[in-house]
Amino acid sequence: MSKRDARVGLLFASPWILGFLIFLTYPLIASLIYSFTNFSILRPPKLIGLQNYNELFHDEVFYKSLSNTLLYVAGAVPLSTVVAIALALLLNTKVKGMSVYRTMFFLPTLVPMVALGTLFSWVFNGDFGLLNEAFHKVNDSRAMDLISSARSILLQAPYHKISVPPPNWMGDPAWTKWTLILISIWGCGQAMVIYLAGLQDVPVSLYEAAELDGAKLWAKTMKVTLPMISPVILFNVVMAIIGSLQIFAVPYVMFPGGAPARSTYFYASYLYDNAFQYQRMGYASAMGWVLFVITLSLTLIALKLSEKHVHYESN
Amino acid sequence: MDPLTAKAVIGLSIAAVVLVSTAFLGDQVVSRQARKDRVNVIYWEKWTGAEGQEMRKVVDAFNKSQDRVFVSYLSISGVDTKTMLATAGGNPPDVAGIWDNQLYEFSDAHALTDLTQLAHNAGLNSSYYIKGYWDVLNYRDHLWALPSTPASIALHVRPDLVPSEVATPETFPKTIEGLDALVDKISKKKPNGDLVMAGFLPSNPGWWNWSWGMYFGGKLVDGDRLTLDSPENIRAFKWIGSYAKRFGSKEVQNFQSGFGAFATPQDPFMEGKVATEINGTWKGNYIRVYHPELKWFAVPFPYPANRPDLEGHTQLAQDVLTIPRGAKHIKEAFEFIRFVQRQDVMEGLCSGHGKNSPLEKVSDRFFTTNVNKYIRLFDRLARSPKAFGPPQIGILPQLQNEISVAFQEVSTEQKTPEQALHDAQVRVTAQWQTYKSQVLDR
Numbered sequence A: 001m002s003k004r005d006a007r008v009g010l011l012f013a014s015p016w017i018l019g020f021l022i023f024l025t026y027p028l029i030a031s032l033i034y035s036f037t038n039f040s041i042l043r044p045p046k047l048i049g050l051q052n053y054n055e056l057f058h059d060e061v062f063y064k065s066l067s068n069t070l071l072y073v074a075g076a077v078p079l080s081t082v083v084a085i086a087l088a089l090l091l092n093t094k095v096k097g098m099s100v101y102r103t104m105f106f107l108p109t110l111v112p113m114v115a116l117g118t119l120f121s122w123v124f125n126g127d128f129g130l131l132n133e134a135f136h137k138v139n140d141s142r143a144m145d146l147i148s149s150a151r152s153i154l155l156q157a158p159y160h161k162i163s164v165p166p167p168n169w170m171g172d173p174a175w176t177k178w179t180l181i182l183i184s185i186w187g188c189g190q191a192m193v194i195y196l197a198g199l200q201d202v203p204v205s206l207y208e209a210a211e212l213d214g215a216k217l218w219a220k221t222m223k224v225t226l227p228m229i230s231p232v233i234l235f236n237v238v239m240a241i242i243g244s245l246q247i248f249a250v251p252y253v254m255f256p257g258g259a260p261a262r263s264t265y266f267y268a269s270y271l272y273d274n275a276f277q278y279q280r281m282g283y284a285s286a287m288g289w290v291l292f293v294i295t296l297s298l299t300l301i302a303l304k305l306s307e308k309h310v311h312y313e314s315n
Numbered sequence B: 001m002d003p004l005t006a007k008a009v010i011g012l013s014i015a016a017v018v019l020v021s022t023a024f025l026g027d028q029v030v031s032r033q034a035r036k037d038r039v040n041v042i043y044w045e046k047w048t049g050a051e052g053q054e055m056r057k058v059v060d061a062f063n064k065s066q067d068r069v070f071v072s073y074l075s076i077s078g079v080d081t082k083t084m085l086a087t088a089g090g091n092p093p094d095v096a097g098i099w100d101n102q103l104y105e106f107s108d109a110h111a112l113t114d115l116t117q118l119a120h121n122a123g124l125n126s127s128y129y130i131k132g133y134w135d136v137l138n139y140r141d142h143l144w145a146l147p148s149t150p151a152s153i154a155l156h157v158r159p160d161l162v163p164s165e166v167a168t169p170e171t172f173p174k175t176i177e178g179l180d181a182l183v184d185k186i187s188k189k190k191p192n193g194d195l196v197m198a199g200f201l202p203s204n205p206g207w208w209n210w211s212w213g214m215y216f217g218g219k220l221v222d223g224d225r226l227t228l229d230s231p232e233n234i235r236a237f238k239w240i241g242s243y244a245k246r247f248g249s250k251e252v253q254n255f256q257s258g259f260g261a262f263a264t265p266q267d268p269f270m271e272g273k274v275a276t277e278i279n280g281t282w283k284g285n286y287i288r289v290y291h292p293e294l295k296w297f298a299v300p301f302p303y304p305a306n307r308p309d310l311e312g313h314t315q316l317a318q319d320v321l322t323i324p325r326g327a328k329h330i331k332e333a334f335e336f337i338r339f340v341q342r343q344d345v346m347e348g349l350c351s352g353h354g355k356n357s358p359l360e361k362v363s364d365r366f367f368t369t370n371v372n373k374y375i376r377l378f379d380r381l382a383r384s385p386k387a388f389g390p391p392q393i394g395i396l397p398q399l400q401n402e403i404s405v406a407f408q409e410v411s412t413e414q415k416t417p418e419q420a421l422h423d424a425q426v427r428v429t430a431q432w433q434t435y436k437s438q439v440l441d442r
Helices: A003-034 A051-056 A060-090 A098-110 A113-123 A130-140 A141-152 A175-189 A188-201 A204-212 A217-230 A230-245 A249-255 A267-277 A281-306 B002-031 B051-065 B081-086 B100-109 B117-123 B131-137 B176-186 B207-215 B231-247 B251-258 B283-292 B328-341 B345-351 B364-369 B375-382 B394-412 B418-438
Strands: B039-045 B069-075 B095-100 B146-157 B195-199 B276-280 B297-299 B316-322
Touching: A003 A051, A003 A281, A003 B002, A003 B146, A060 A175, A060 A188, A060 A230, A060 A281, A098 A175, A098 A188, A098 B418, A113 A175, A175 A249, A175 B364, A188 A217, A188 A230, A188 B095, A204 A217, A217 A230, A249 B002, A267 A281, A267 B081, A267 B146, A267 B375, B039 B051, B051 B069, B051 B328, B051 B345, B069 B328, B081 B095, B081 B394, B095 B100, B095 B328, B095 B375, B100 B316, B100 B394, B131 B146, B146 B328, B146 B375, B176 B231, B207 B231, B207 B394, B231 B251, B231 B394, B231 B418, B276 B283, B276 B328, B283 B297, B283 B375, B297 B375, B316 B375, B328 B345, B345 B364, B364 B375, B394 B418
Parallel strands: B039 B069, B039 B095
Antiparallel strands: B095 B316, B146 B276, B146 B297, B146 B316
16 A cells, blocks of 8 residues: 555544544543542542442442343343344345345334334333233133143143233343343344345355255254354344343433332443432542443453354354 | 645644633623613523513513613523532632522532622511521522522322312311321222222322421431431321332332323322322412313321321522622623512512512512412411421432332332431441541541
8 A cells, every 4th residue: 555545544534533533532541540439520530449339339320231131131141132133044045035025124223222122111011011912812812721621631620711911021120121022133134134135144055065965944044044154143142231231211211210119220221320410530440440340351251262153154 | 835735734724723712702692682781690490481581581680770780581491400510610600590599519529609699788688588498598608599489398289179168278187197098088999909099199199208206206317417307207107108018019109100290281189189289389380281181189288197296387499599619791691680689570470480489578469469379378388487498408409309219119128218318327327427538527
């Protein structure tokens, strides 16, 4: 590359470089410095050493919000990964009008988070939400009568109408996190598109060879498809872990204050409250850096665990 | 210069010009309403809708009343956070309309201008205001705000949903035990236990979970000490827990999740899902707008039978006007705030909001023309020696959050009242110690 090319290249890239320096690098370094200070926004920061970190590790709410977040990650990442792969496999078949289906499954990811929170507040409403209405319909259906009758005949027990009590998705602390985990499926369209691209890169010759060896659909999926898209799976899983650790908008809209009883109080919510509600920027900065370390650790663990299972073509 | 480099330089120059112009013109855009011949005072207020319109009338009247100052009124959401950030950024509004319970945190953060001397010079002192309201505005011997509209809190009752013998303010139960007995009598359930109508729910509307202890004679802060787990507060939380037992905690959660939002026709009180509801002076105004034919009355919230000394207690709440630190036109901003404090202006504003007046002197006309037919009760409650405001402590947001968590833990039967309040006390005490060393002792 000539000097001229380098100069022109840098000049064209300079808006991004400037943006990166001003809006990312500077806040990054500043937040690291602030994490060692007592900083209430309106007064100059005062160095306090490791006090914020020390307080953090003795803060009960910190552990509560962290455990909520990790539980969410543990539920949402596998679930949305499985759903995204399943959808991608379905959308990779040769069916008429496939582009329409692909668009339909991708569209939900474009819904803004706040609108999503409001929408799901109605879907999961314990009293008259759409989901519980479906529960009521199933409970009142003839099929439940038949199941109840069959049970009483088989067990030779008196007839007792079987019904599945609909959960209080948003009011019962035992259910609230599961509600959010279920909602996470809504956003799997983005990952689905990436899986779809990965699936289309799988050489047809491998399927043909597998068929010659007598492999059926299940064997082809497990032995050819999944190993071949394993780098894509790894990428999506790492991105999903990072995204899930930062969950904020939907619970903020659906469960103000992490209600009930902090069962939906996530790490990012506590960080936000410290920064903007309690004016503790230094403490919030320390939280940000701890989250960074946690994210980095989980990413490294994911990369380490995947070493034996991810197949790269260059291998 | 080669053509490619020239293009890049031109492109970047245009981008730089746009960026710089935006930065400079930004201020002009904010001041769209501004008058060039006057001092422009920027006023940020939380209200939208009818309440915002009433305040806008006051602003218009002020702008017409003189030719030196022009107030630009801007309704914004999240006025508290935005004011704090704008103050930190060195470009705050001249007047910010926030809530009274934020004064202590803002004051400790040095986010507000001390109004003590300005008010004194303008003749605004304790004798001009109802004592309870004035006390809330003063913190650490300084005045930090003046009221825009105040409120007191009372129990709102639907006479059509209670037996006729208690369907008047005079005959309605005066004690908490009497209220509980009434709730047992009138609440309705389906055969499967689902609630259809609740006589009363401590969790509705759930805005003042921190104040329940006060209705039992308790305090949250006693001098420098936090007293969340005092016997009175535990008693209050046992009473809250009794409602979870009475109706079933899951049944209450299910029932409440179907409540419509406040300030809509689906409000649970207006819809008849609850027969009584603790709420502020403003409730009558919303009933008038969304359900004008609804019959209702208000009574002081009942007191514990063994604490008759608490009769006539109420919680005070205020919307307040402050001047953020670093405001560019302090004198003019205060001129506007002083205008709002005029008896005729204040009465017009409070009347439009359906609220009582914070001023000691109130005209007869105010009572006869106020849209709230129980305005005399709210005025009387505000003047009661048993009226209480928010605890004056800088960690009030944390305190309120922790009490709310304890409230939810008791309501969902996760913890006993003693355990929930003890845990909250431990957490808030730790926060208070940190606050004292990092904010107060700095």
